[in-house]
Amino acid sequence: METKNNFAFIDNQNLYCAMRDIGWDFDYNKFRRYLKDKFNITQAFIFIGYKVTNQILYTQFERMGYVVIFKPTLISKDGIIKGNCDAELVLHTMVHINNFDKAIIVSGDGDFHCLVEYLIKKNKLLKLMIPRKDKYSALLRKFIKYIFFINHQNLKYKLTKNSK
Numbered sequence: 001m002e003t004k005n006n007f008a009f010i011d012n013q014n015l016y017c018a019m020r021d022i023g024w025d026f027d028y029n030k031f032r033r034y035l036k037d038k039f040n041i042t043q044a045f046i047f048i049g050y051k052v053t054n055q056i057l058y059t060q061f062e063r064m065g066y067v068v069i070f071k072p073t074l075i076s077k078d079g080i081i082k083g084n085c086d087a088e089l090v091l092h093t094m095v096h097i098n099n100f101d102k103a104i105i106v107s108g109d110g111d112f113h114c115l116v117e118y119l120i121k122k123n124k125l126l127k128l129m130i131p132r133k134d135k136y137s138a139l140l141r142k143f144i145k146y147i148f149f150i151n152h153q154n155l156k157y158k159l160t161k162n163s164k
Helices: 012-021 028-039 052-064 086-095 110-121 138-146 153-159
Strands: 006-011 041-050 066-072 103-106 125-130 147-149
Touching: 006 012, 006 028, 006 086, 012 041, 028 041, 028 052, 028 153, 041 052, 041 086, 052 066, 066 086, 086 103, 086 110, 103 110, 110 125, 110 138, 125 138, 138 147
Parallel strands: 006 041, 006 103, 041 066, 103 125, 125 147
Antiparallel strands: none
16 A cells, blocks of 8 residues: 655654764755655654754745644753754654654654554554764664665765755
8 A cells, every 4th residue: 555645753863963973964854855845744743952042944934845843942051952852753654643653753862762662553653854874872773674774875975065
């Protein structure tokens, strides 16, 4: 059965940091189109910590076709901004579970182990997209038949800026 109404749930912090760390100038607009064309993603939820100074970024995400879901941020004693969105990603996946055929979870974070397991049990997982093949939680390795690595060399030119 071909699925036509698939949703993506994107852990932006995990994706952004992974792409930055491997030196990719990641293009979120190309990524959104890729998700639509390759996996029939009709809605792509991107989860991000909210900072008032990033309003332009949030508007850009919306123009690209993402549904932006915010988590309030806090500044720790050492000045690090914290806005972990894991709970929001899980919650929104479950809230929308009857609205999509299949889901793609974009993260290499082991905190999503139970969500991935549940989606598989309900036949609702299309892919687990992990940003970096060399750096992801060992808890996710058992889902290898669903794993799709974003940093596959063939995708670099499709998903980075200044590439055709």
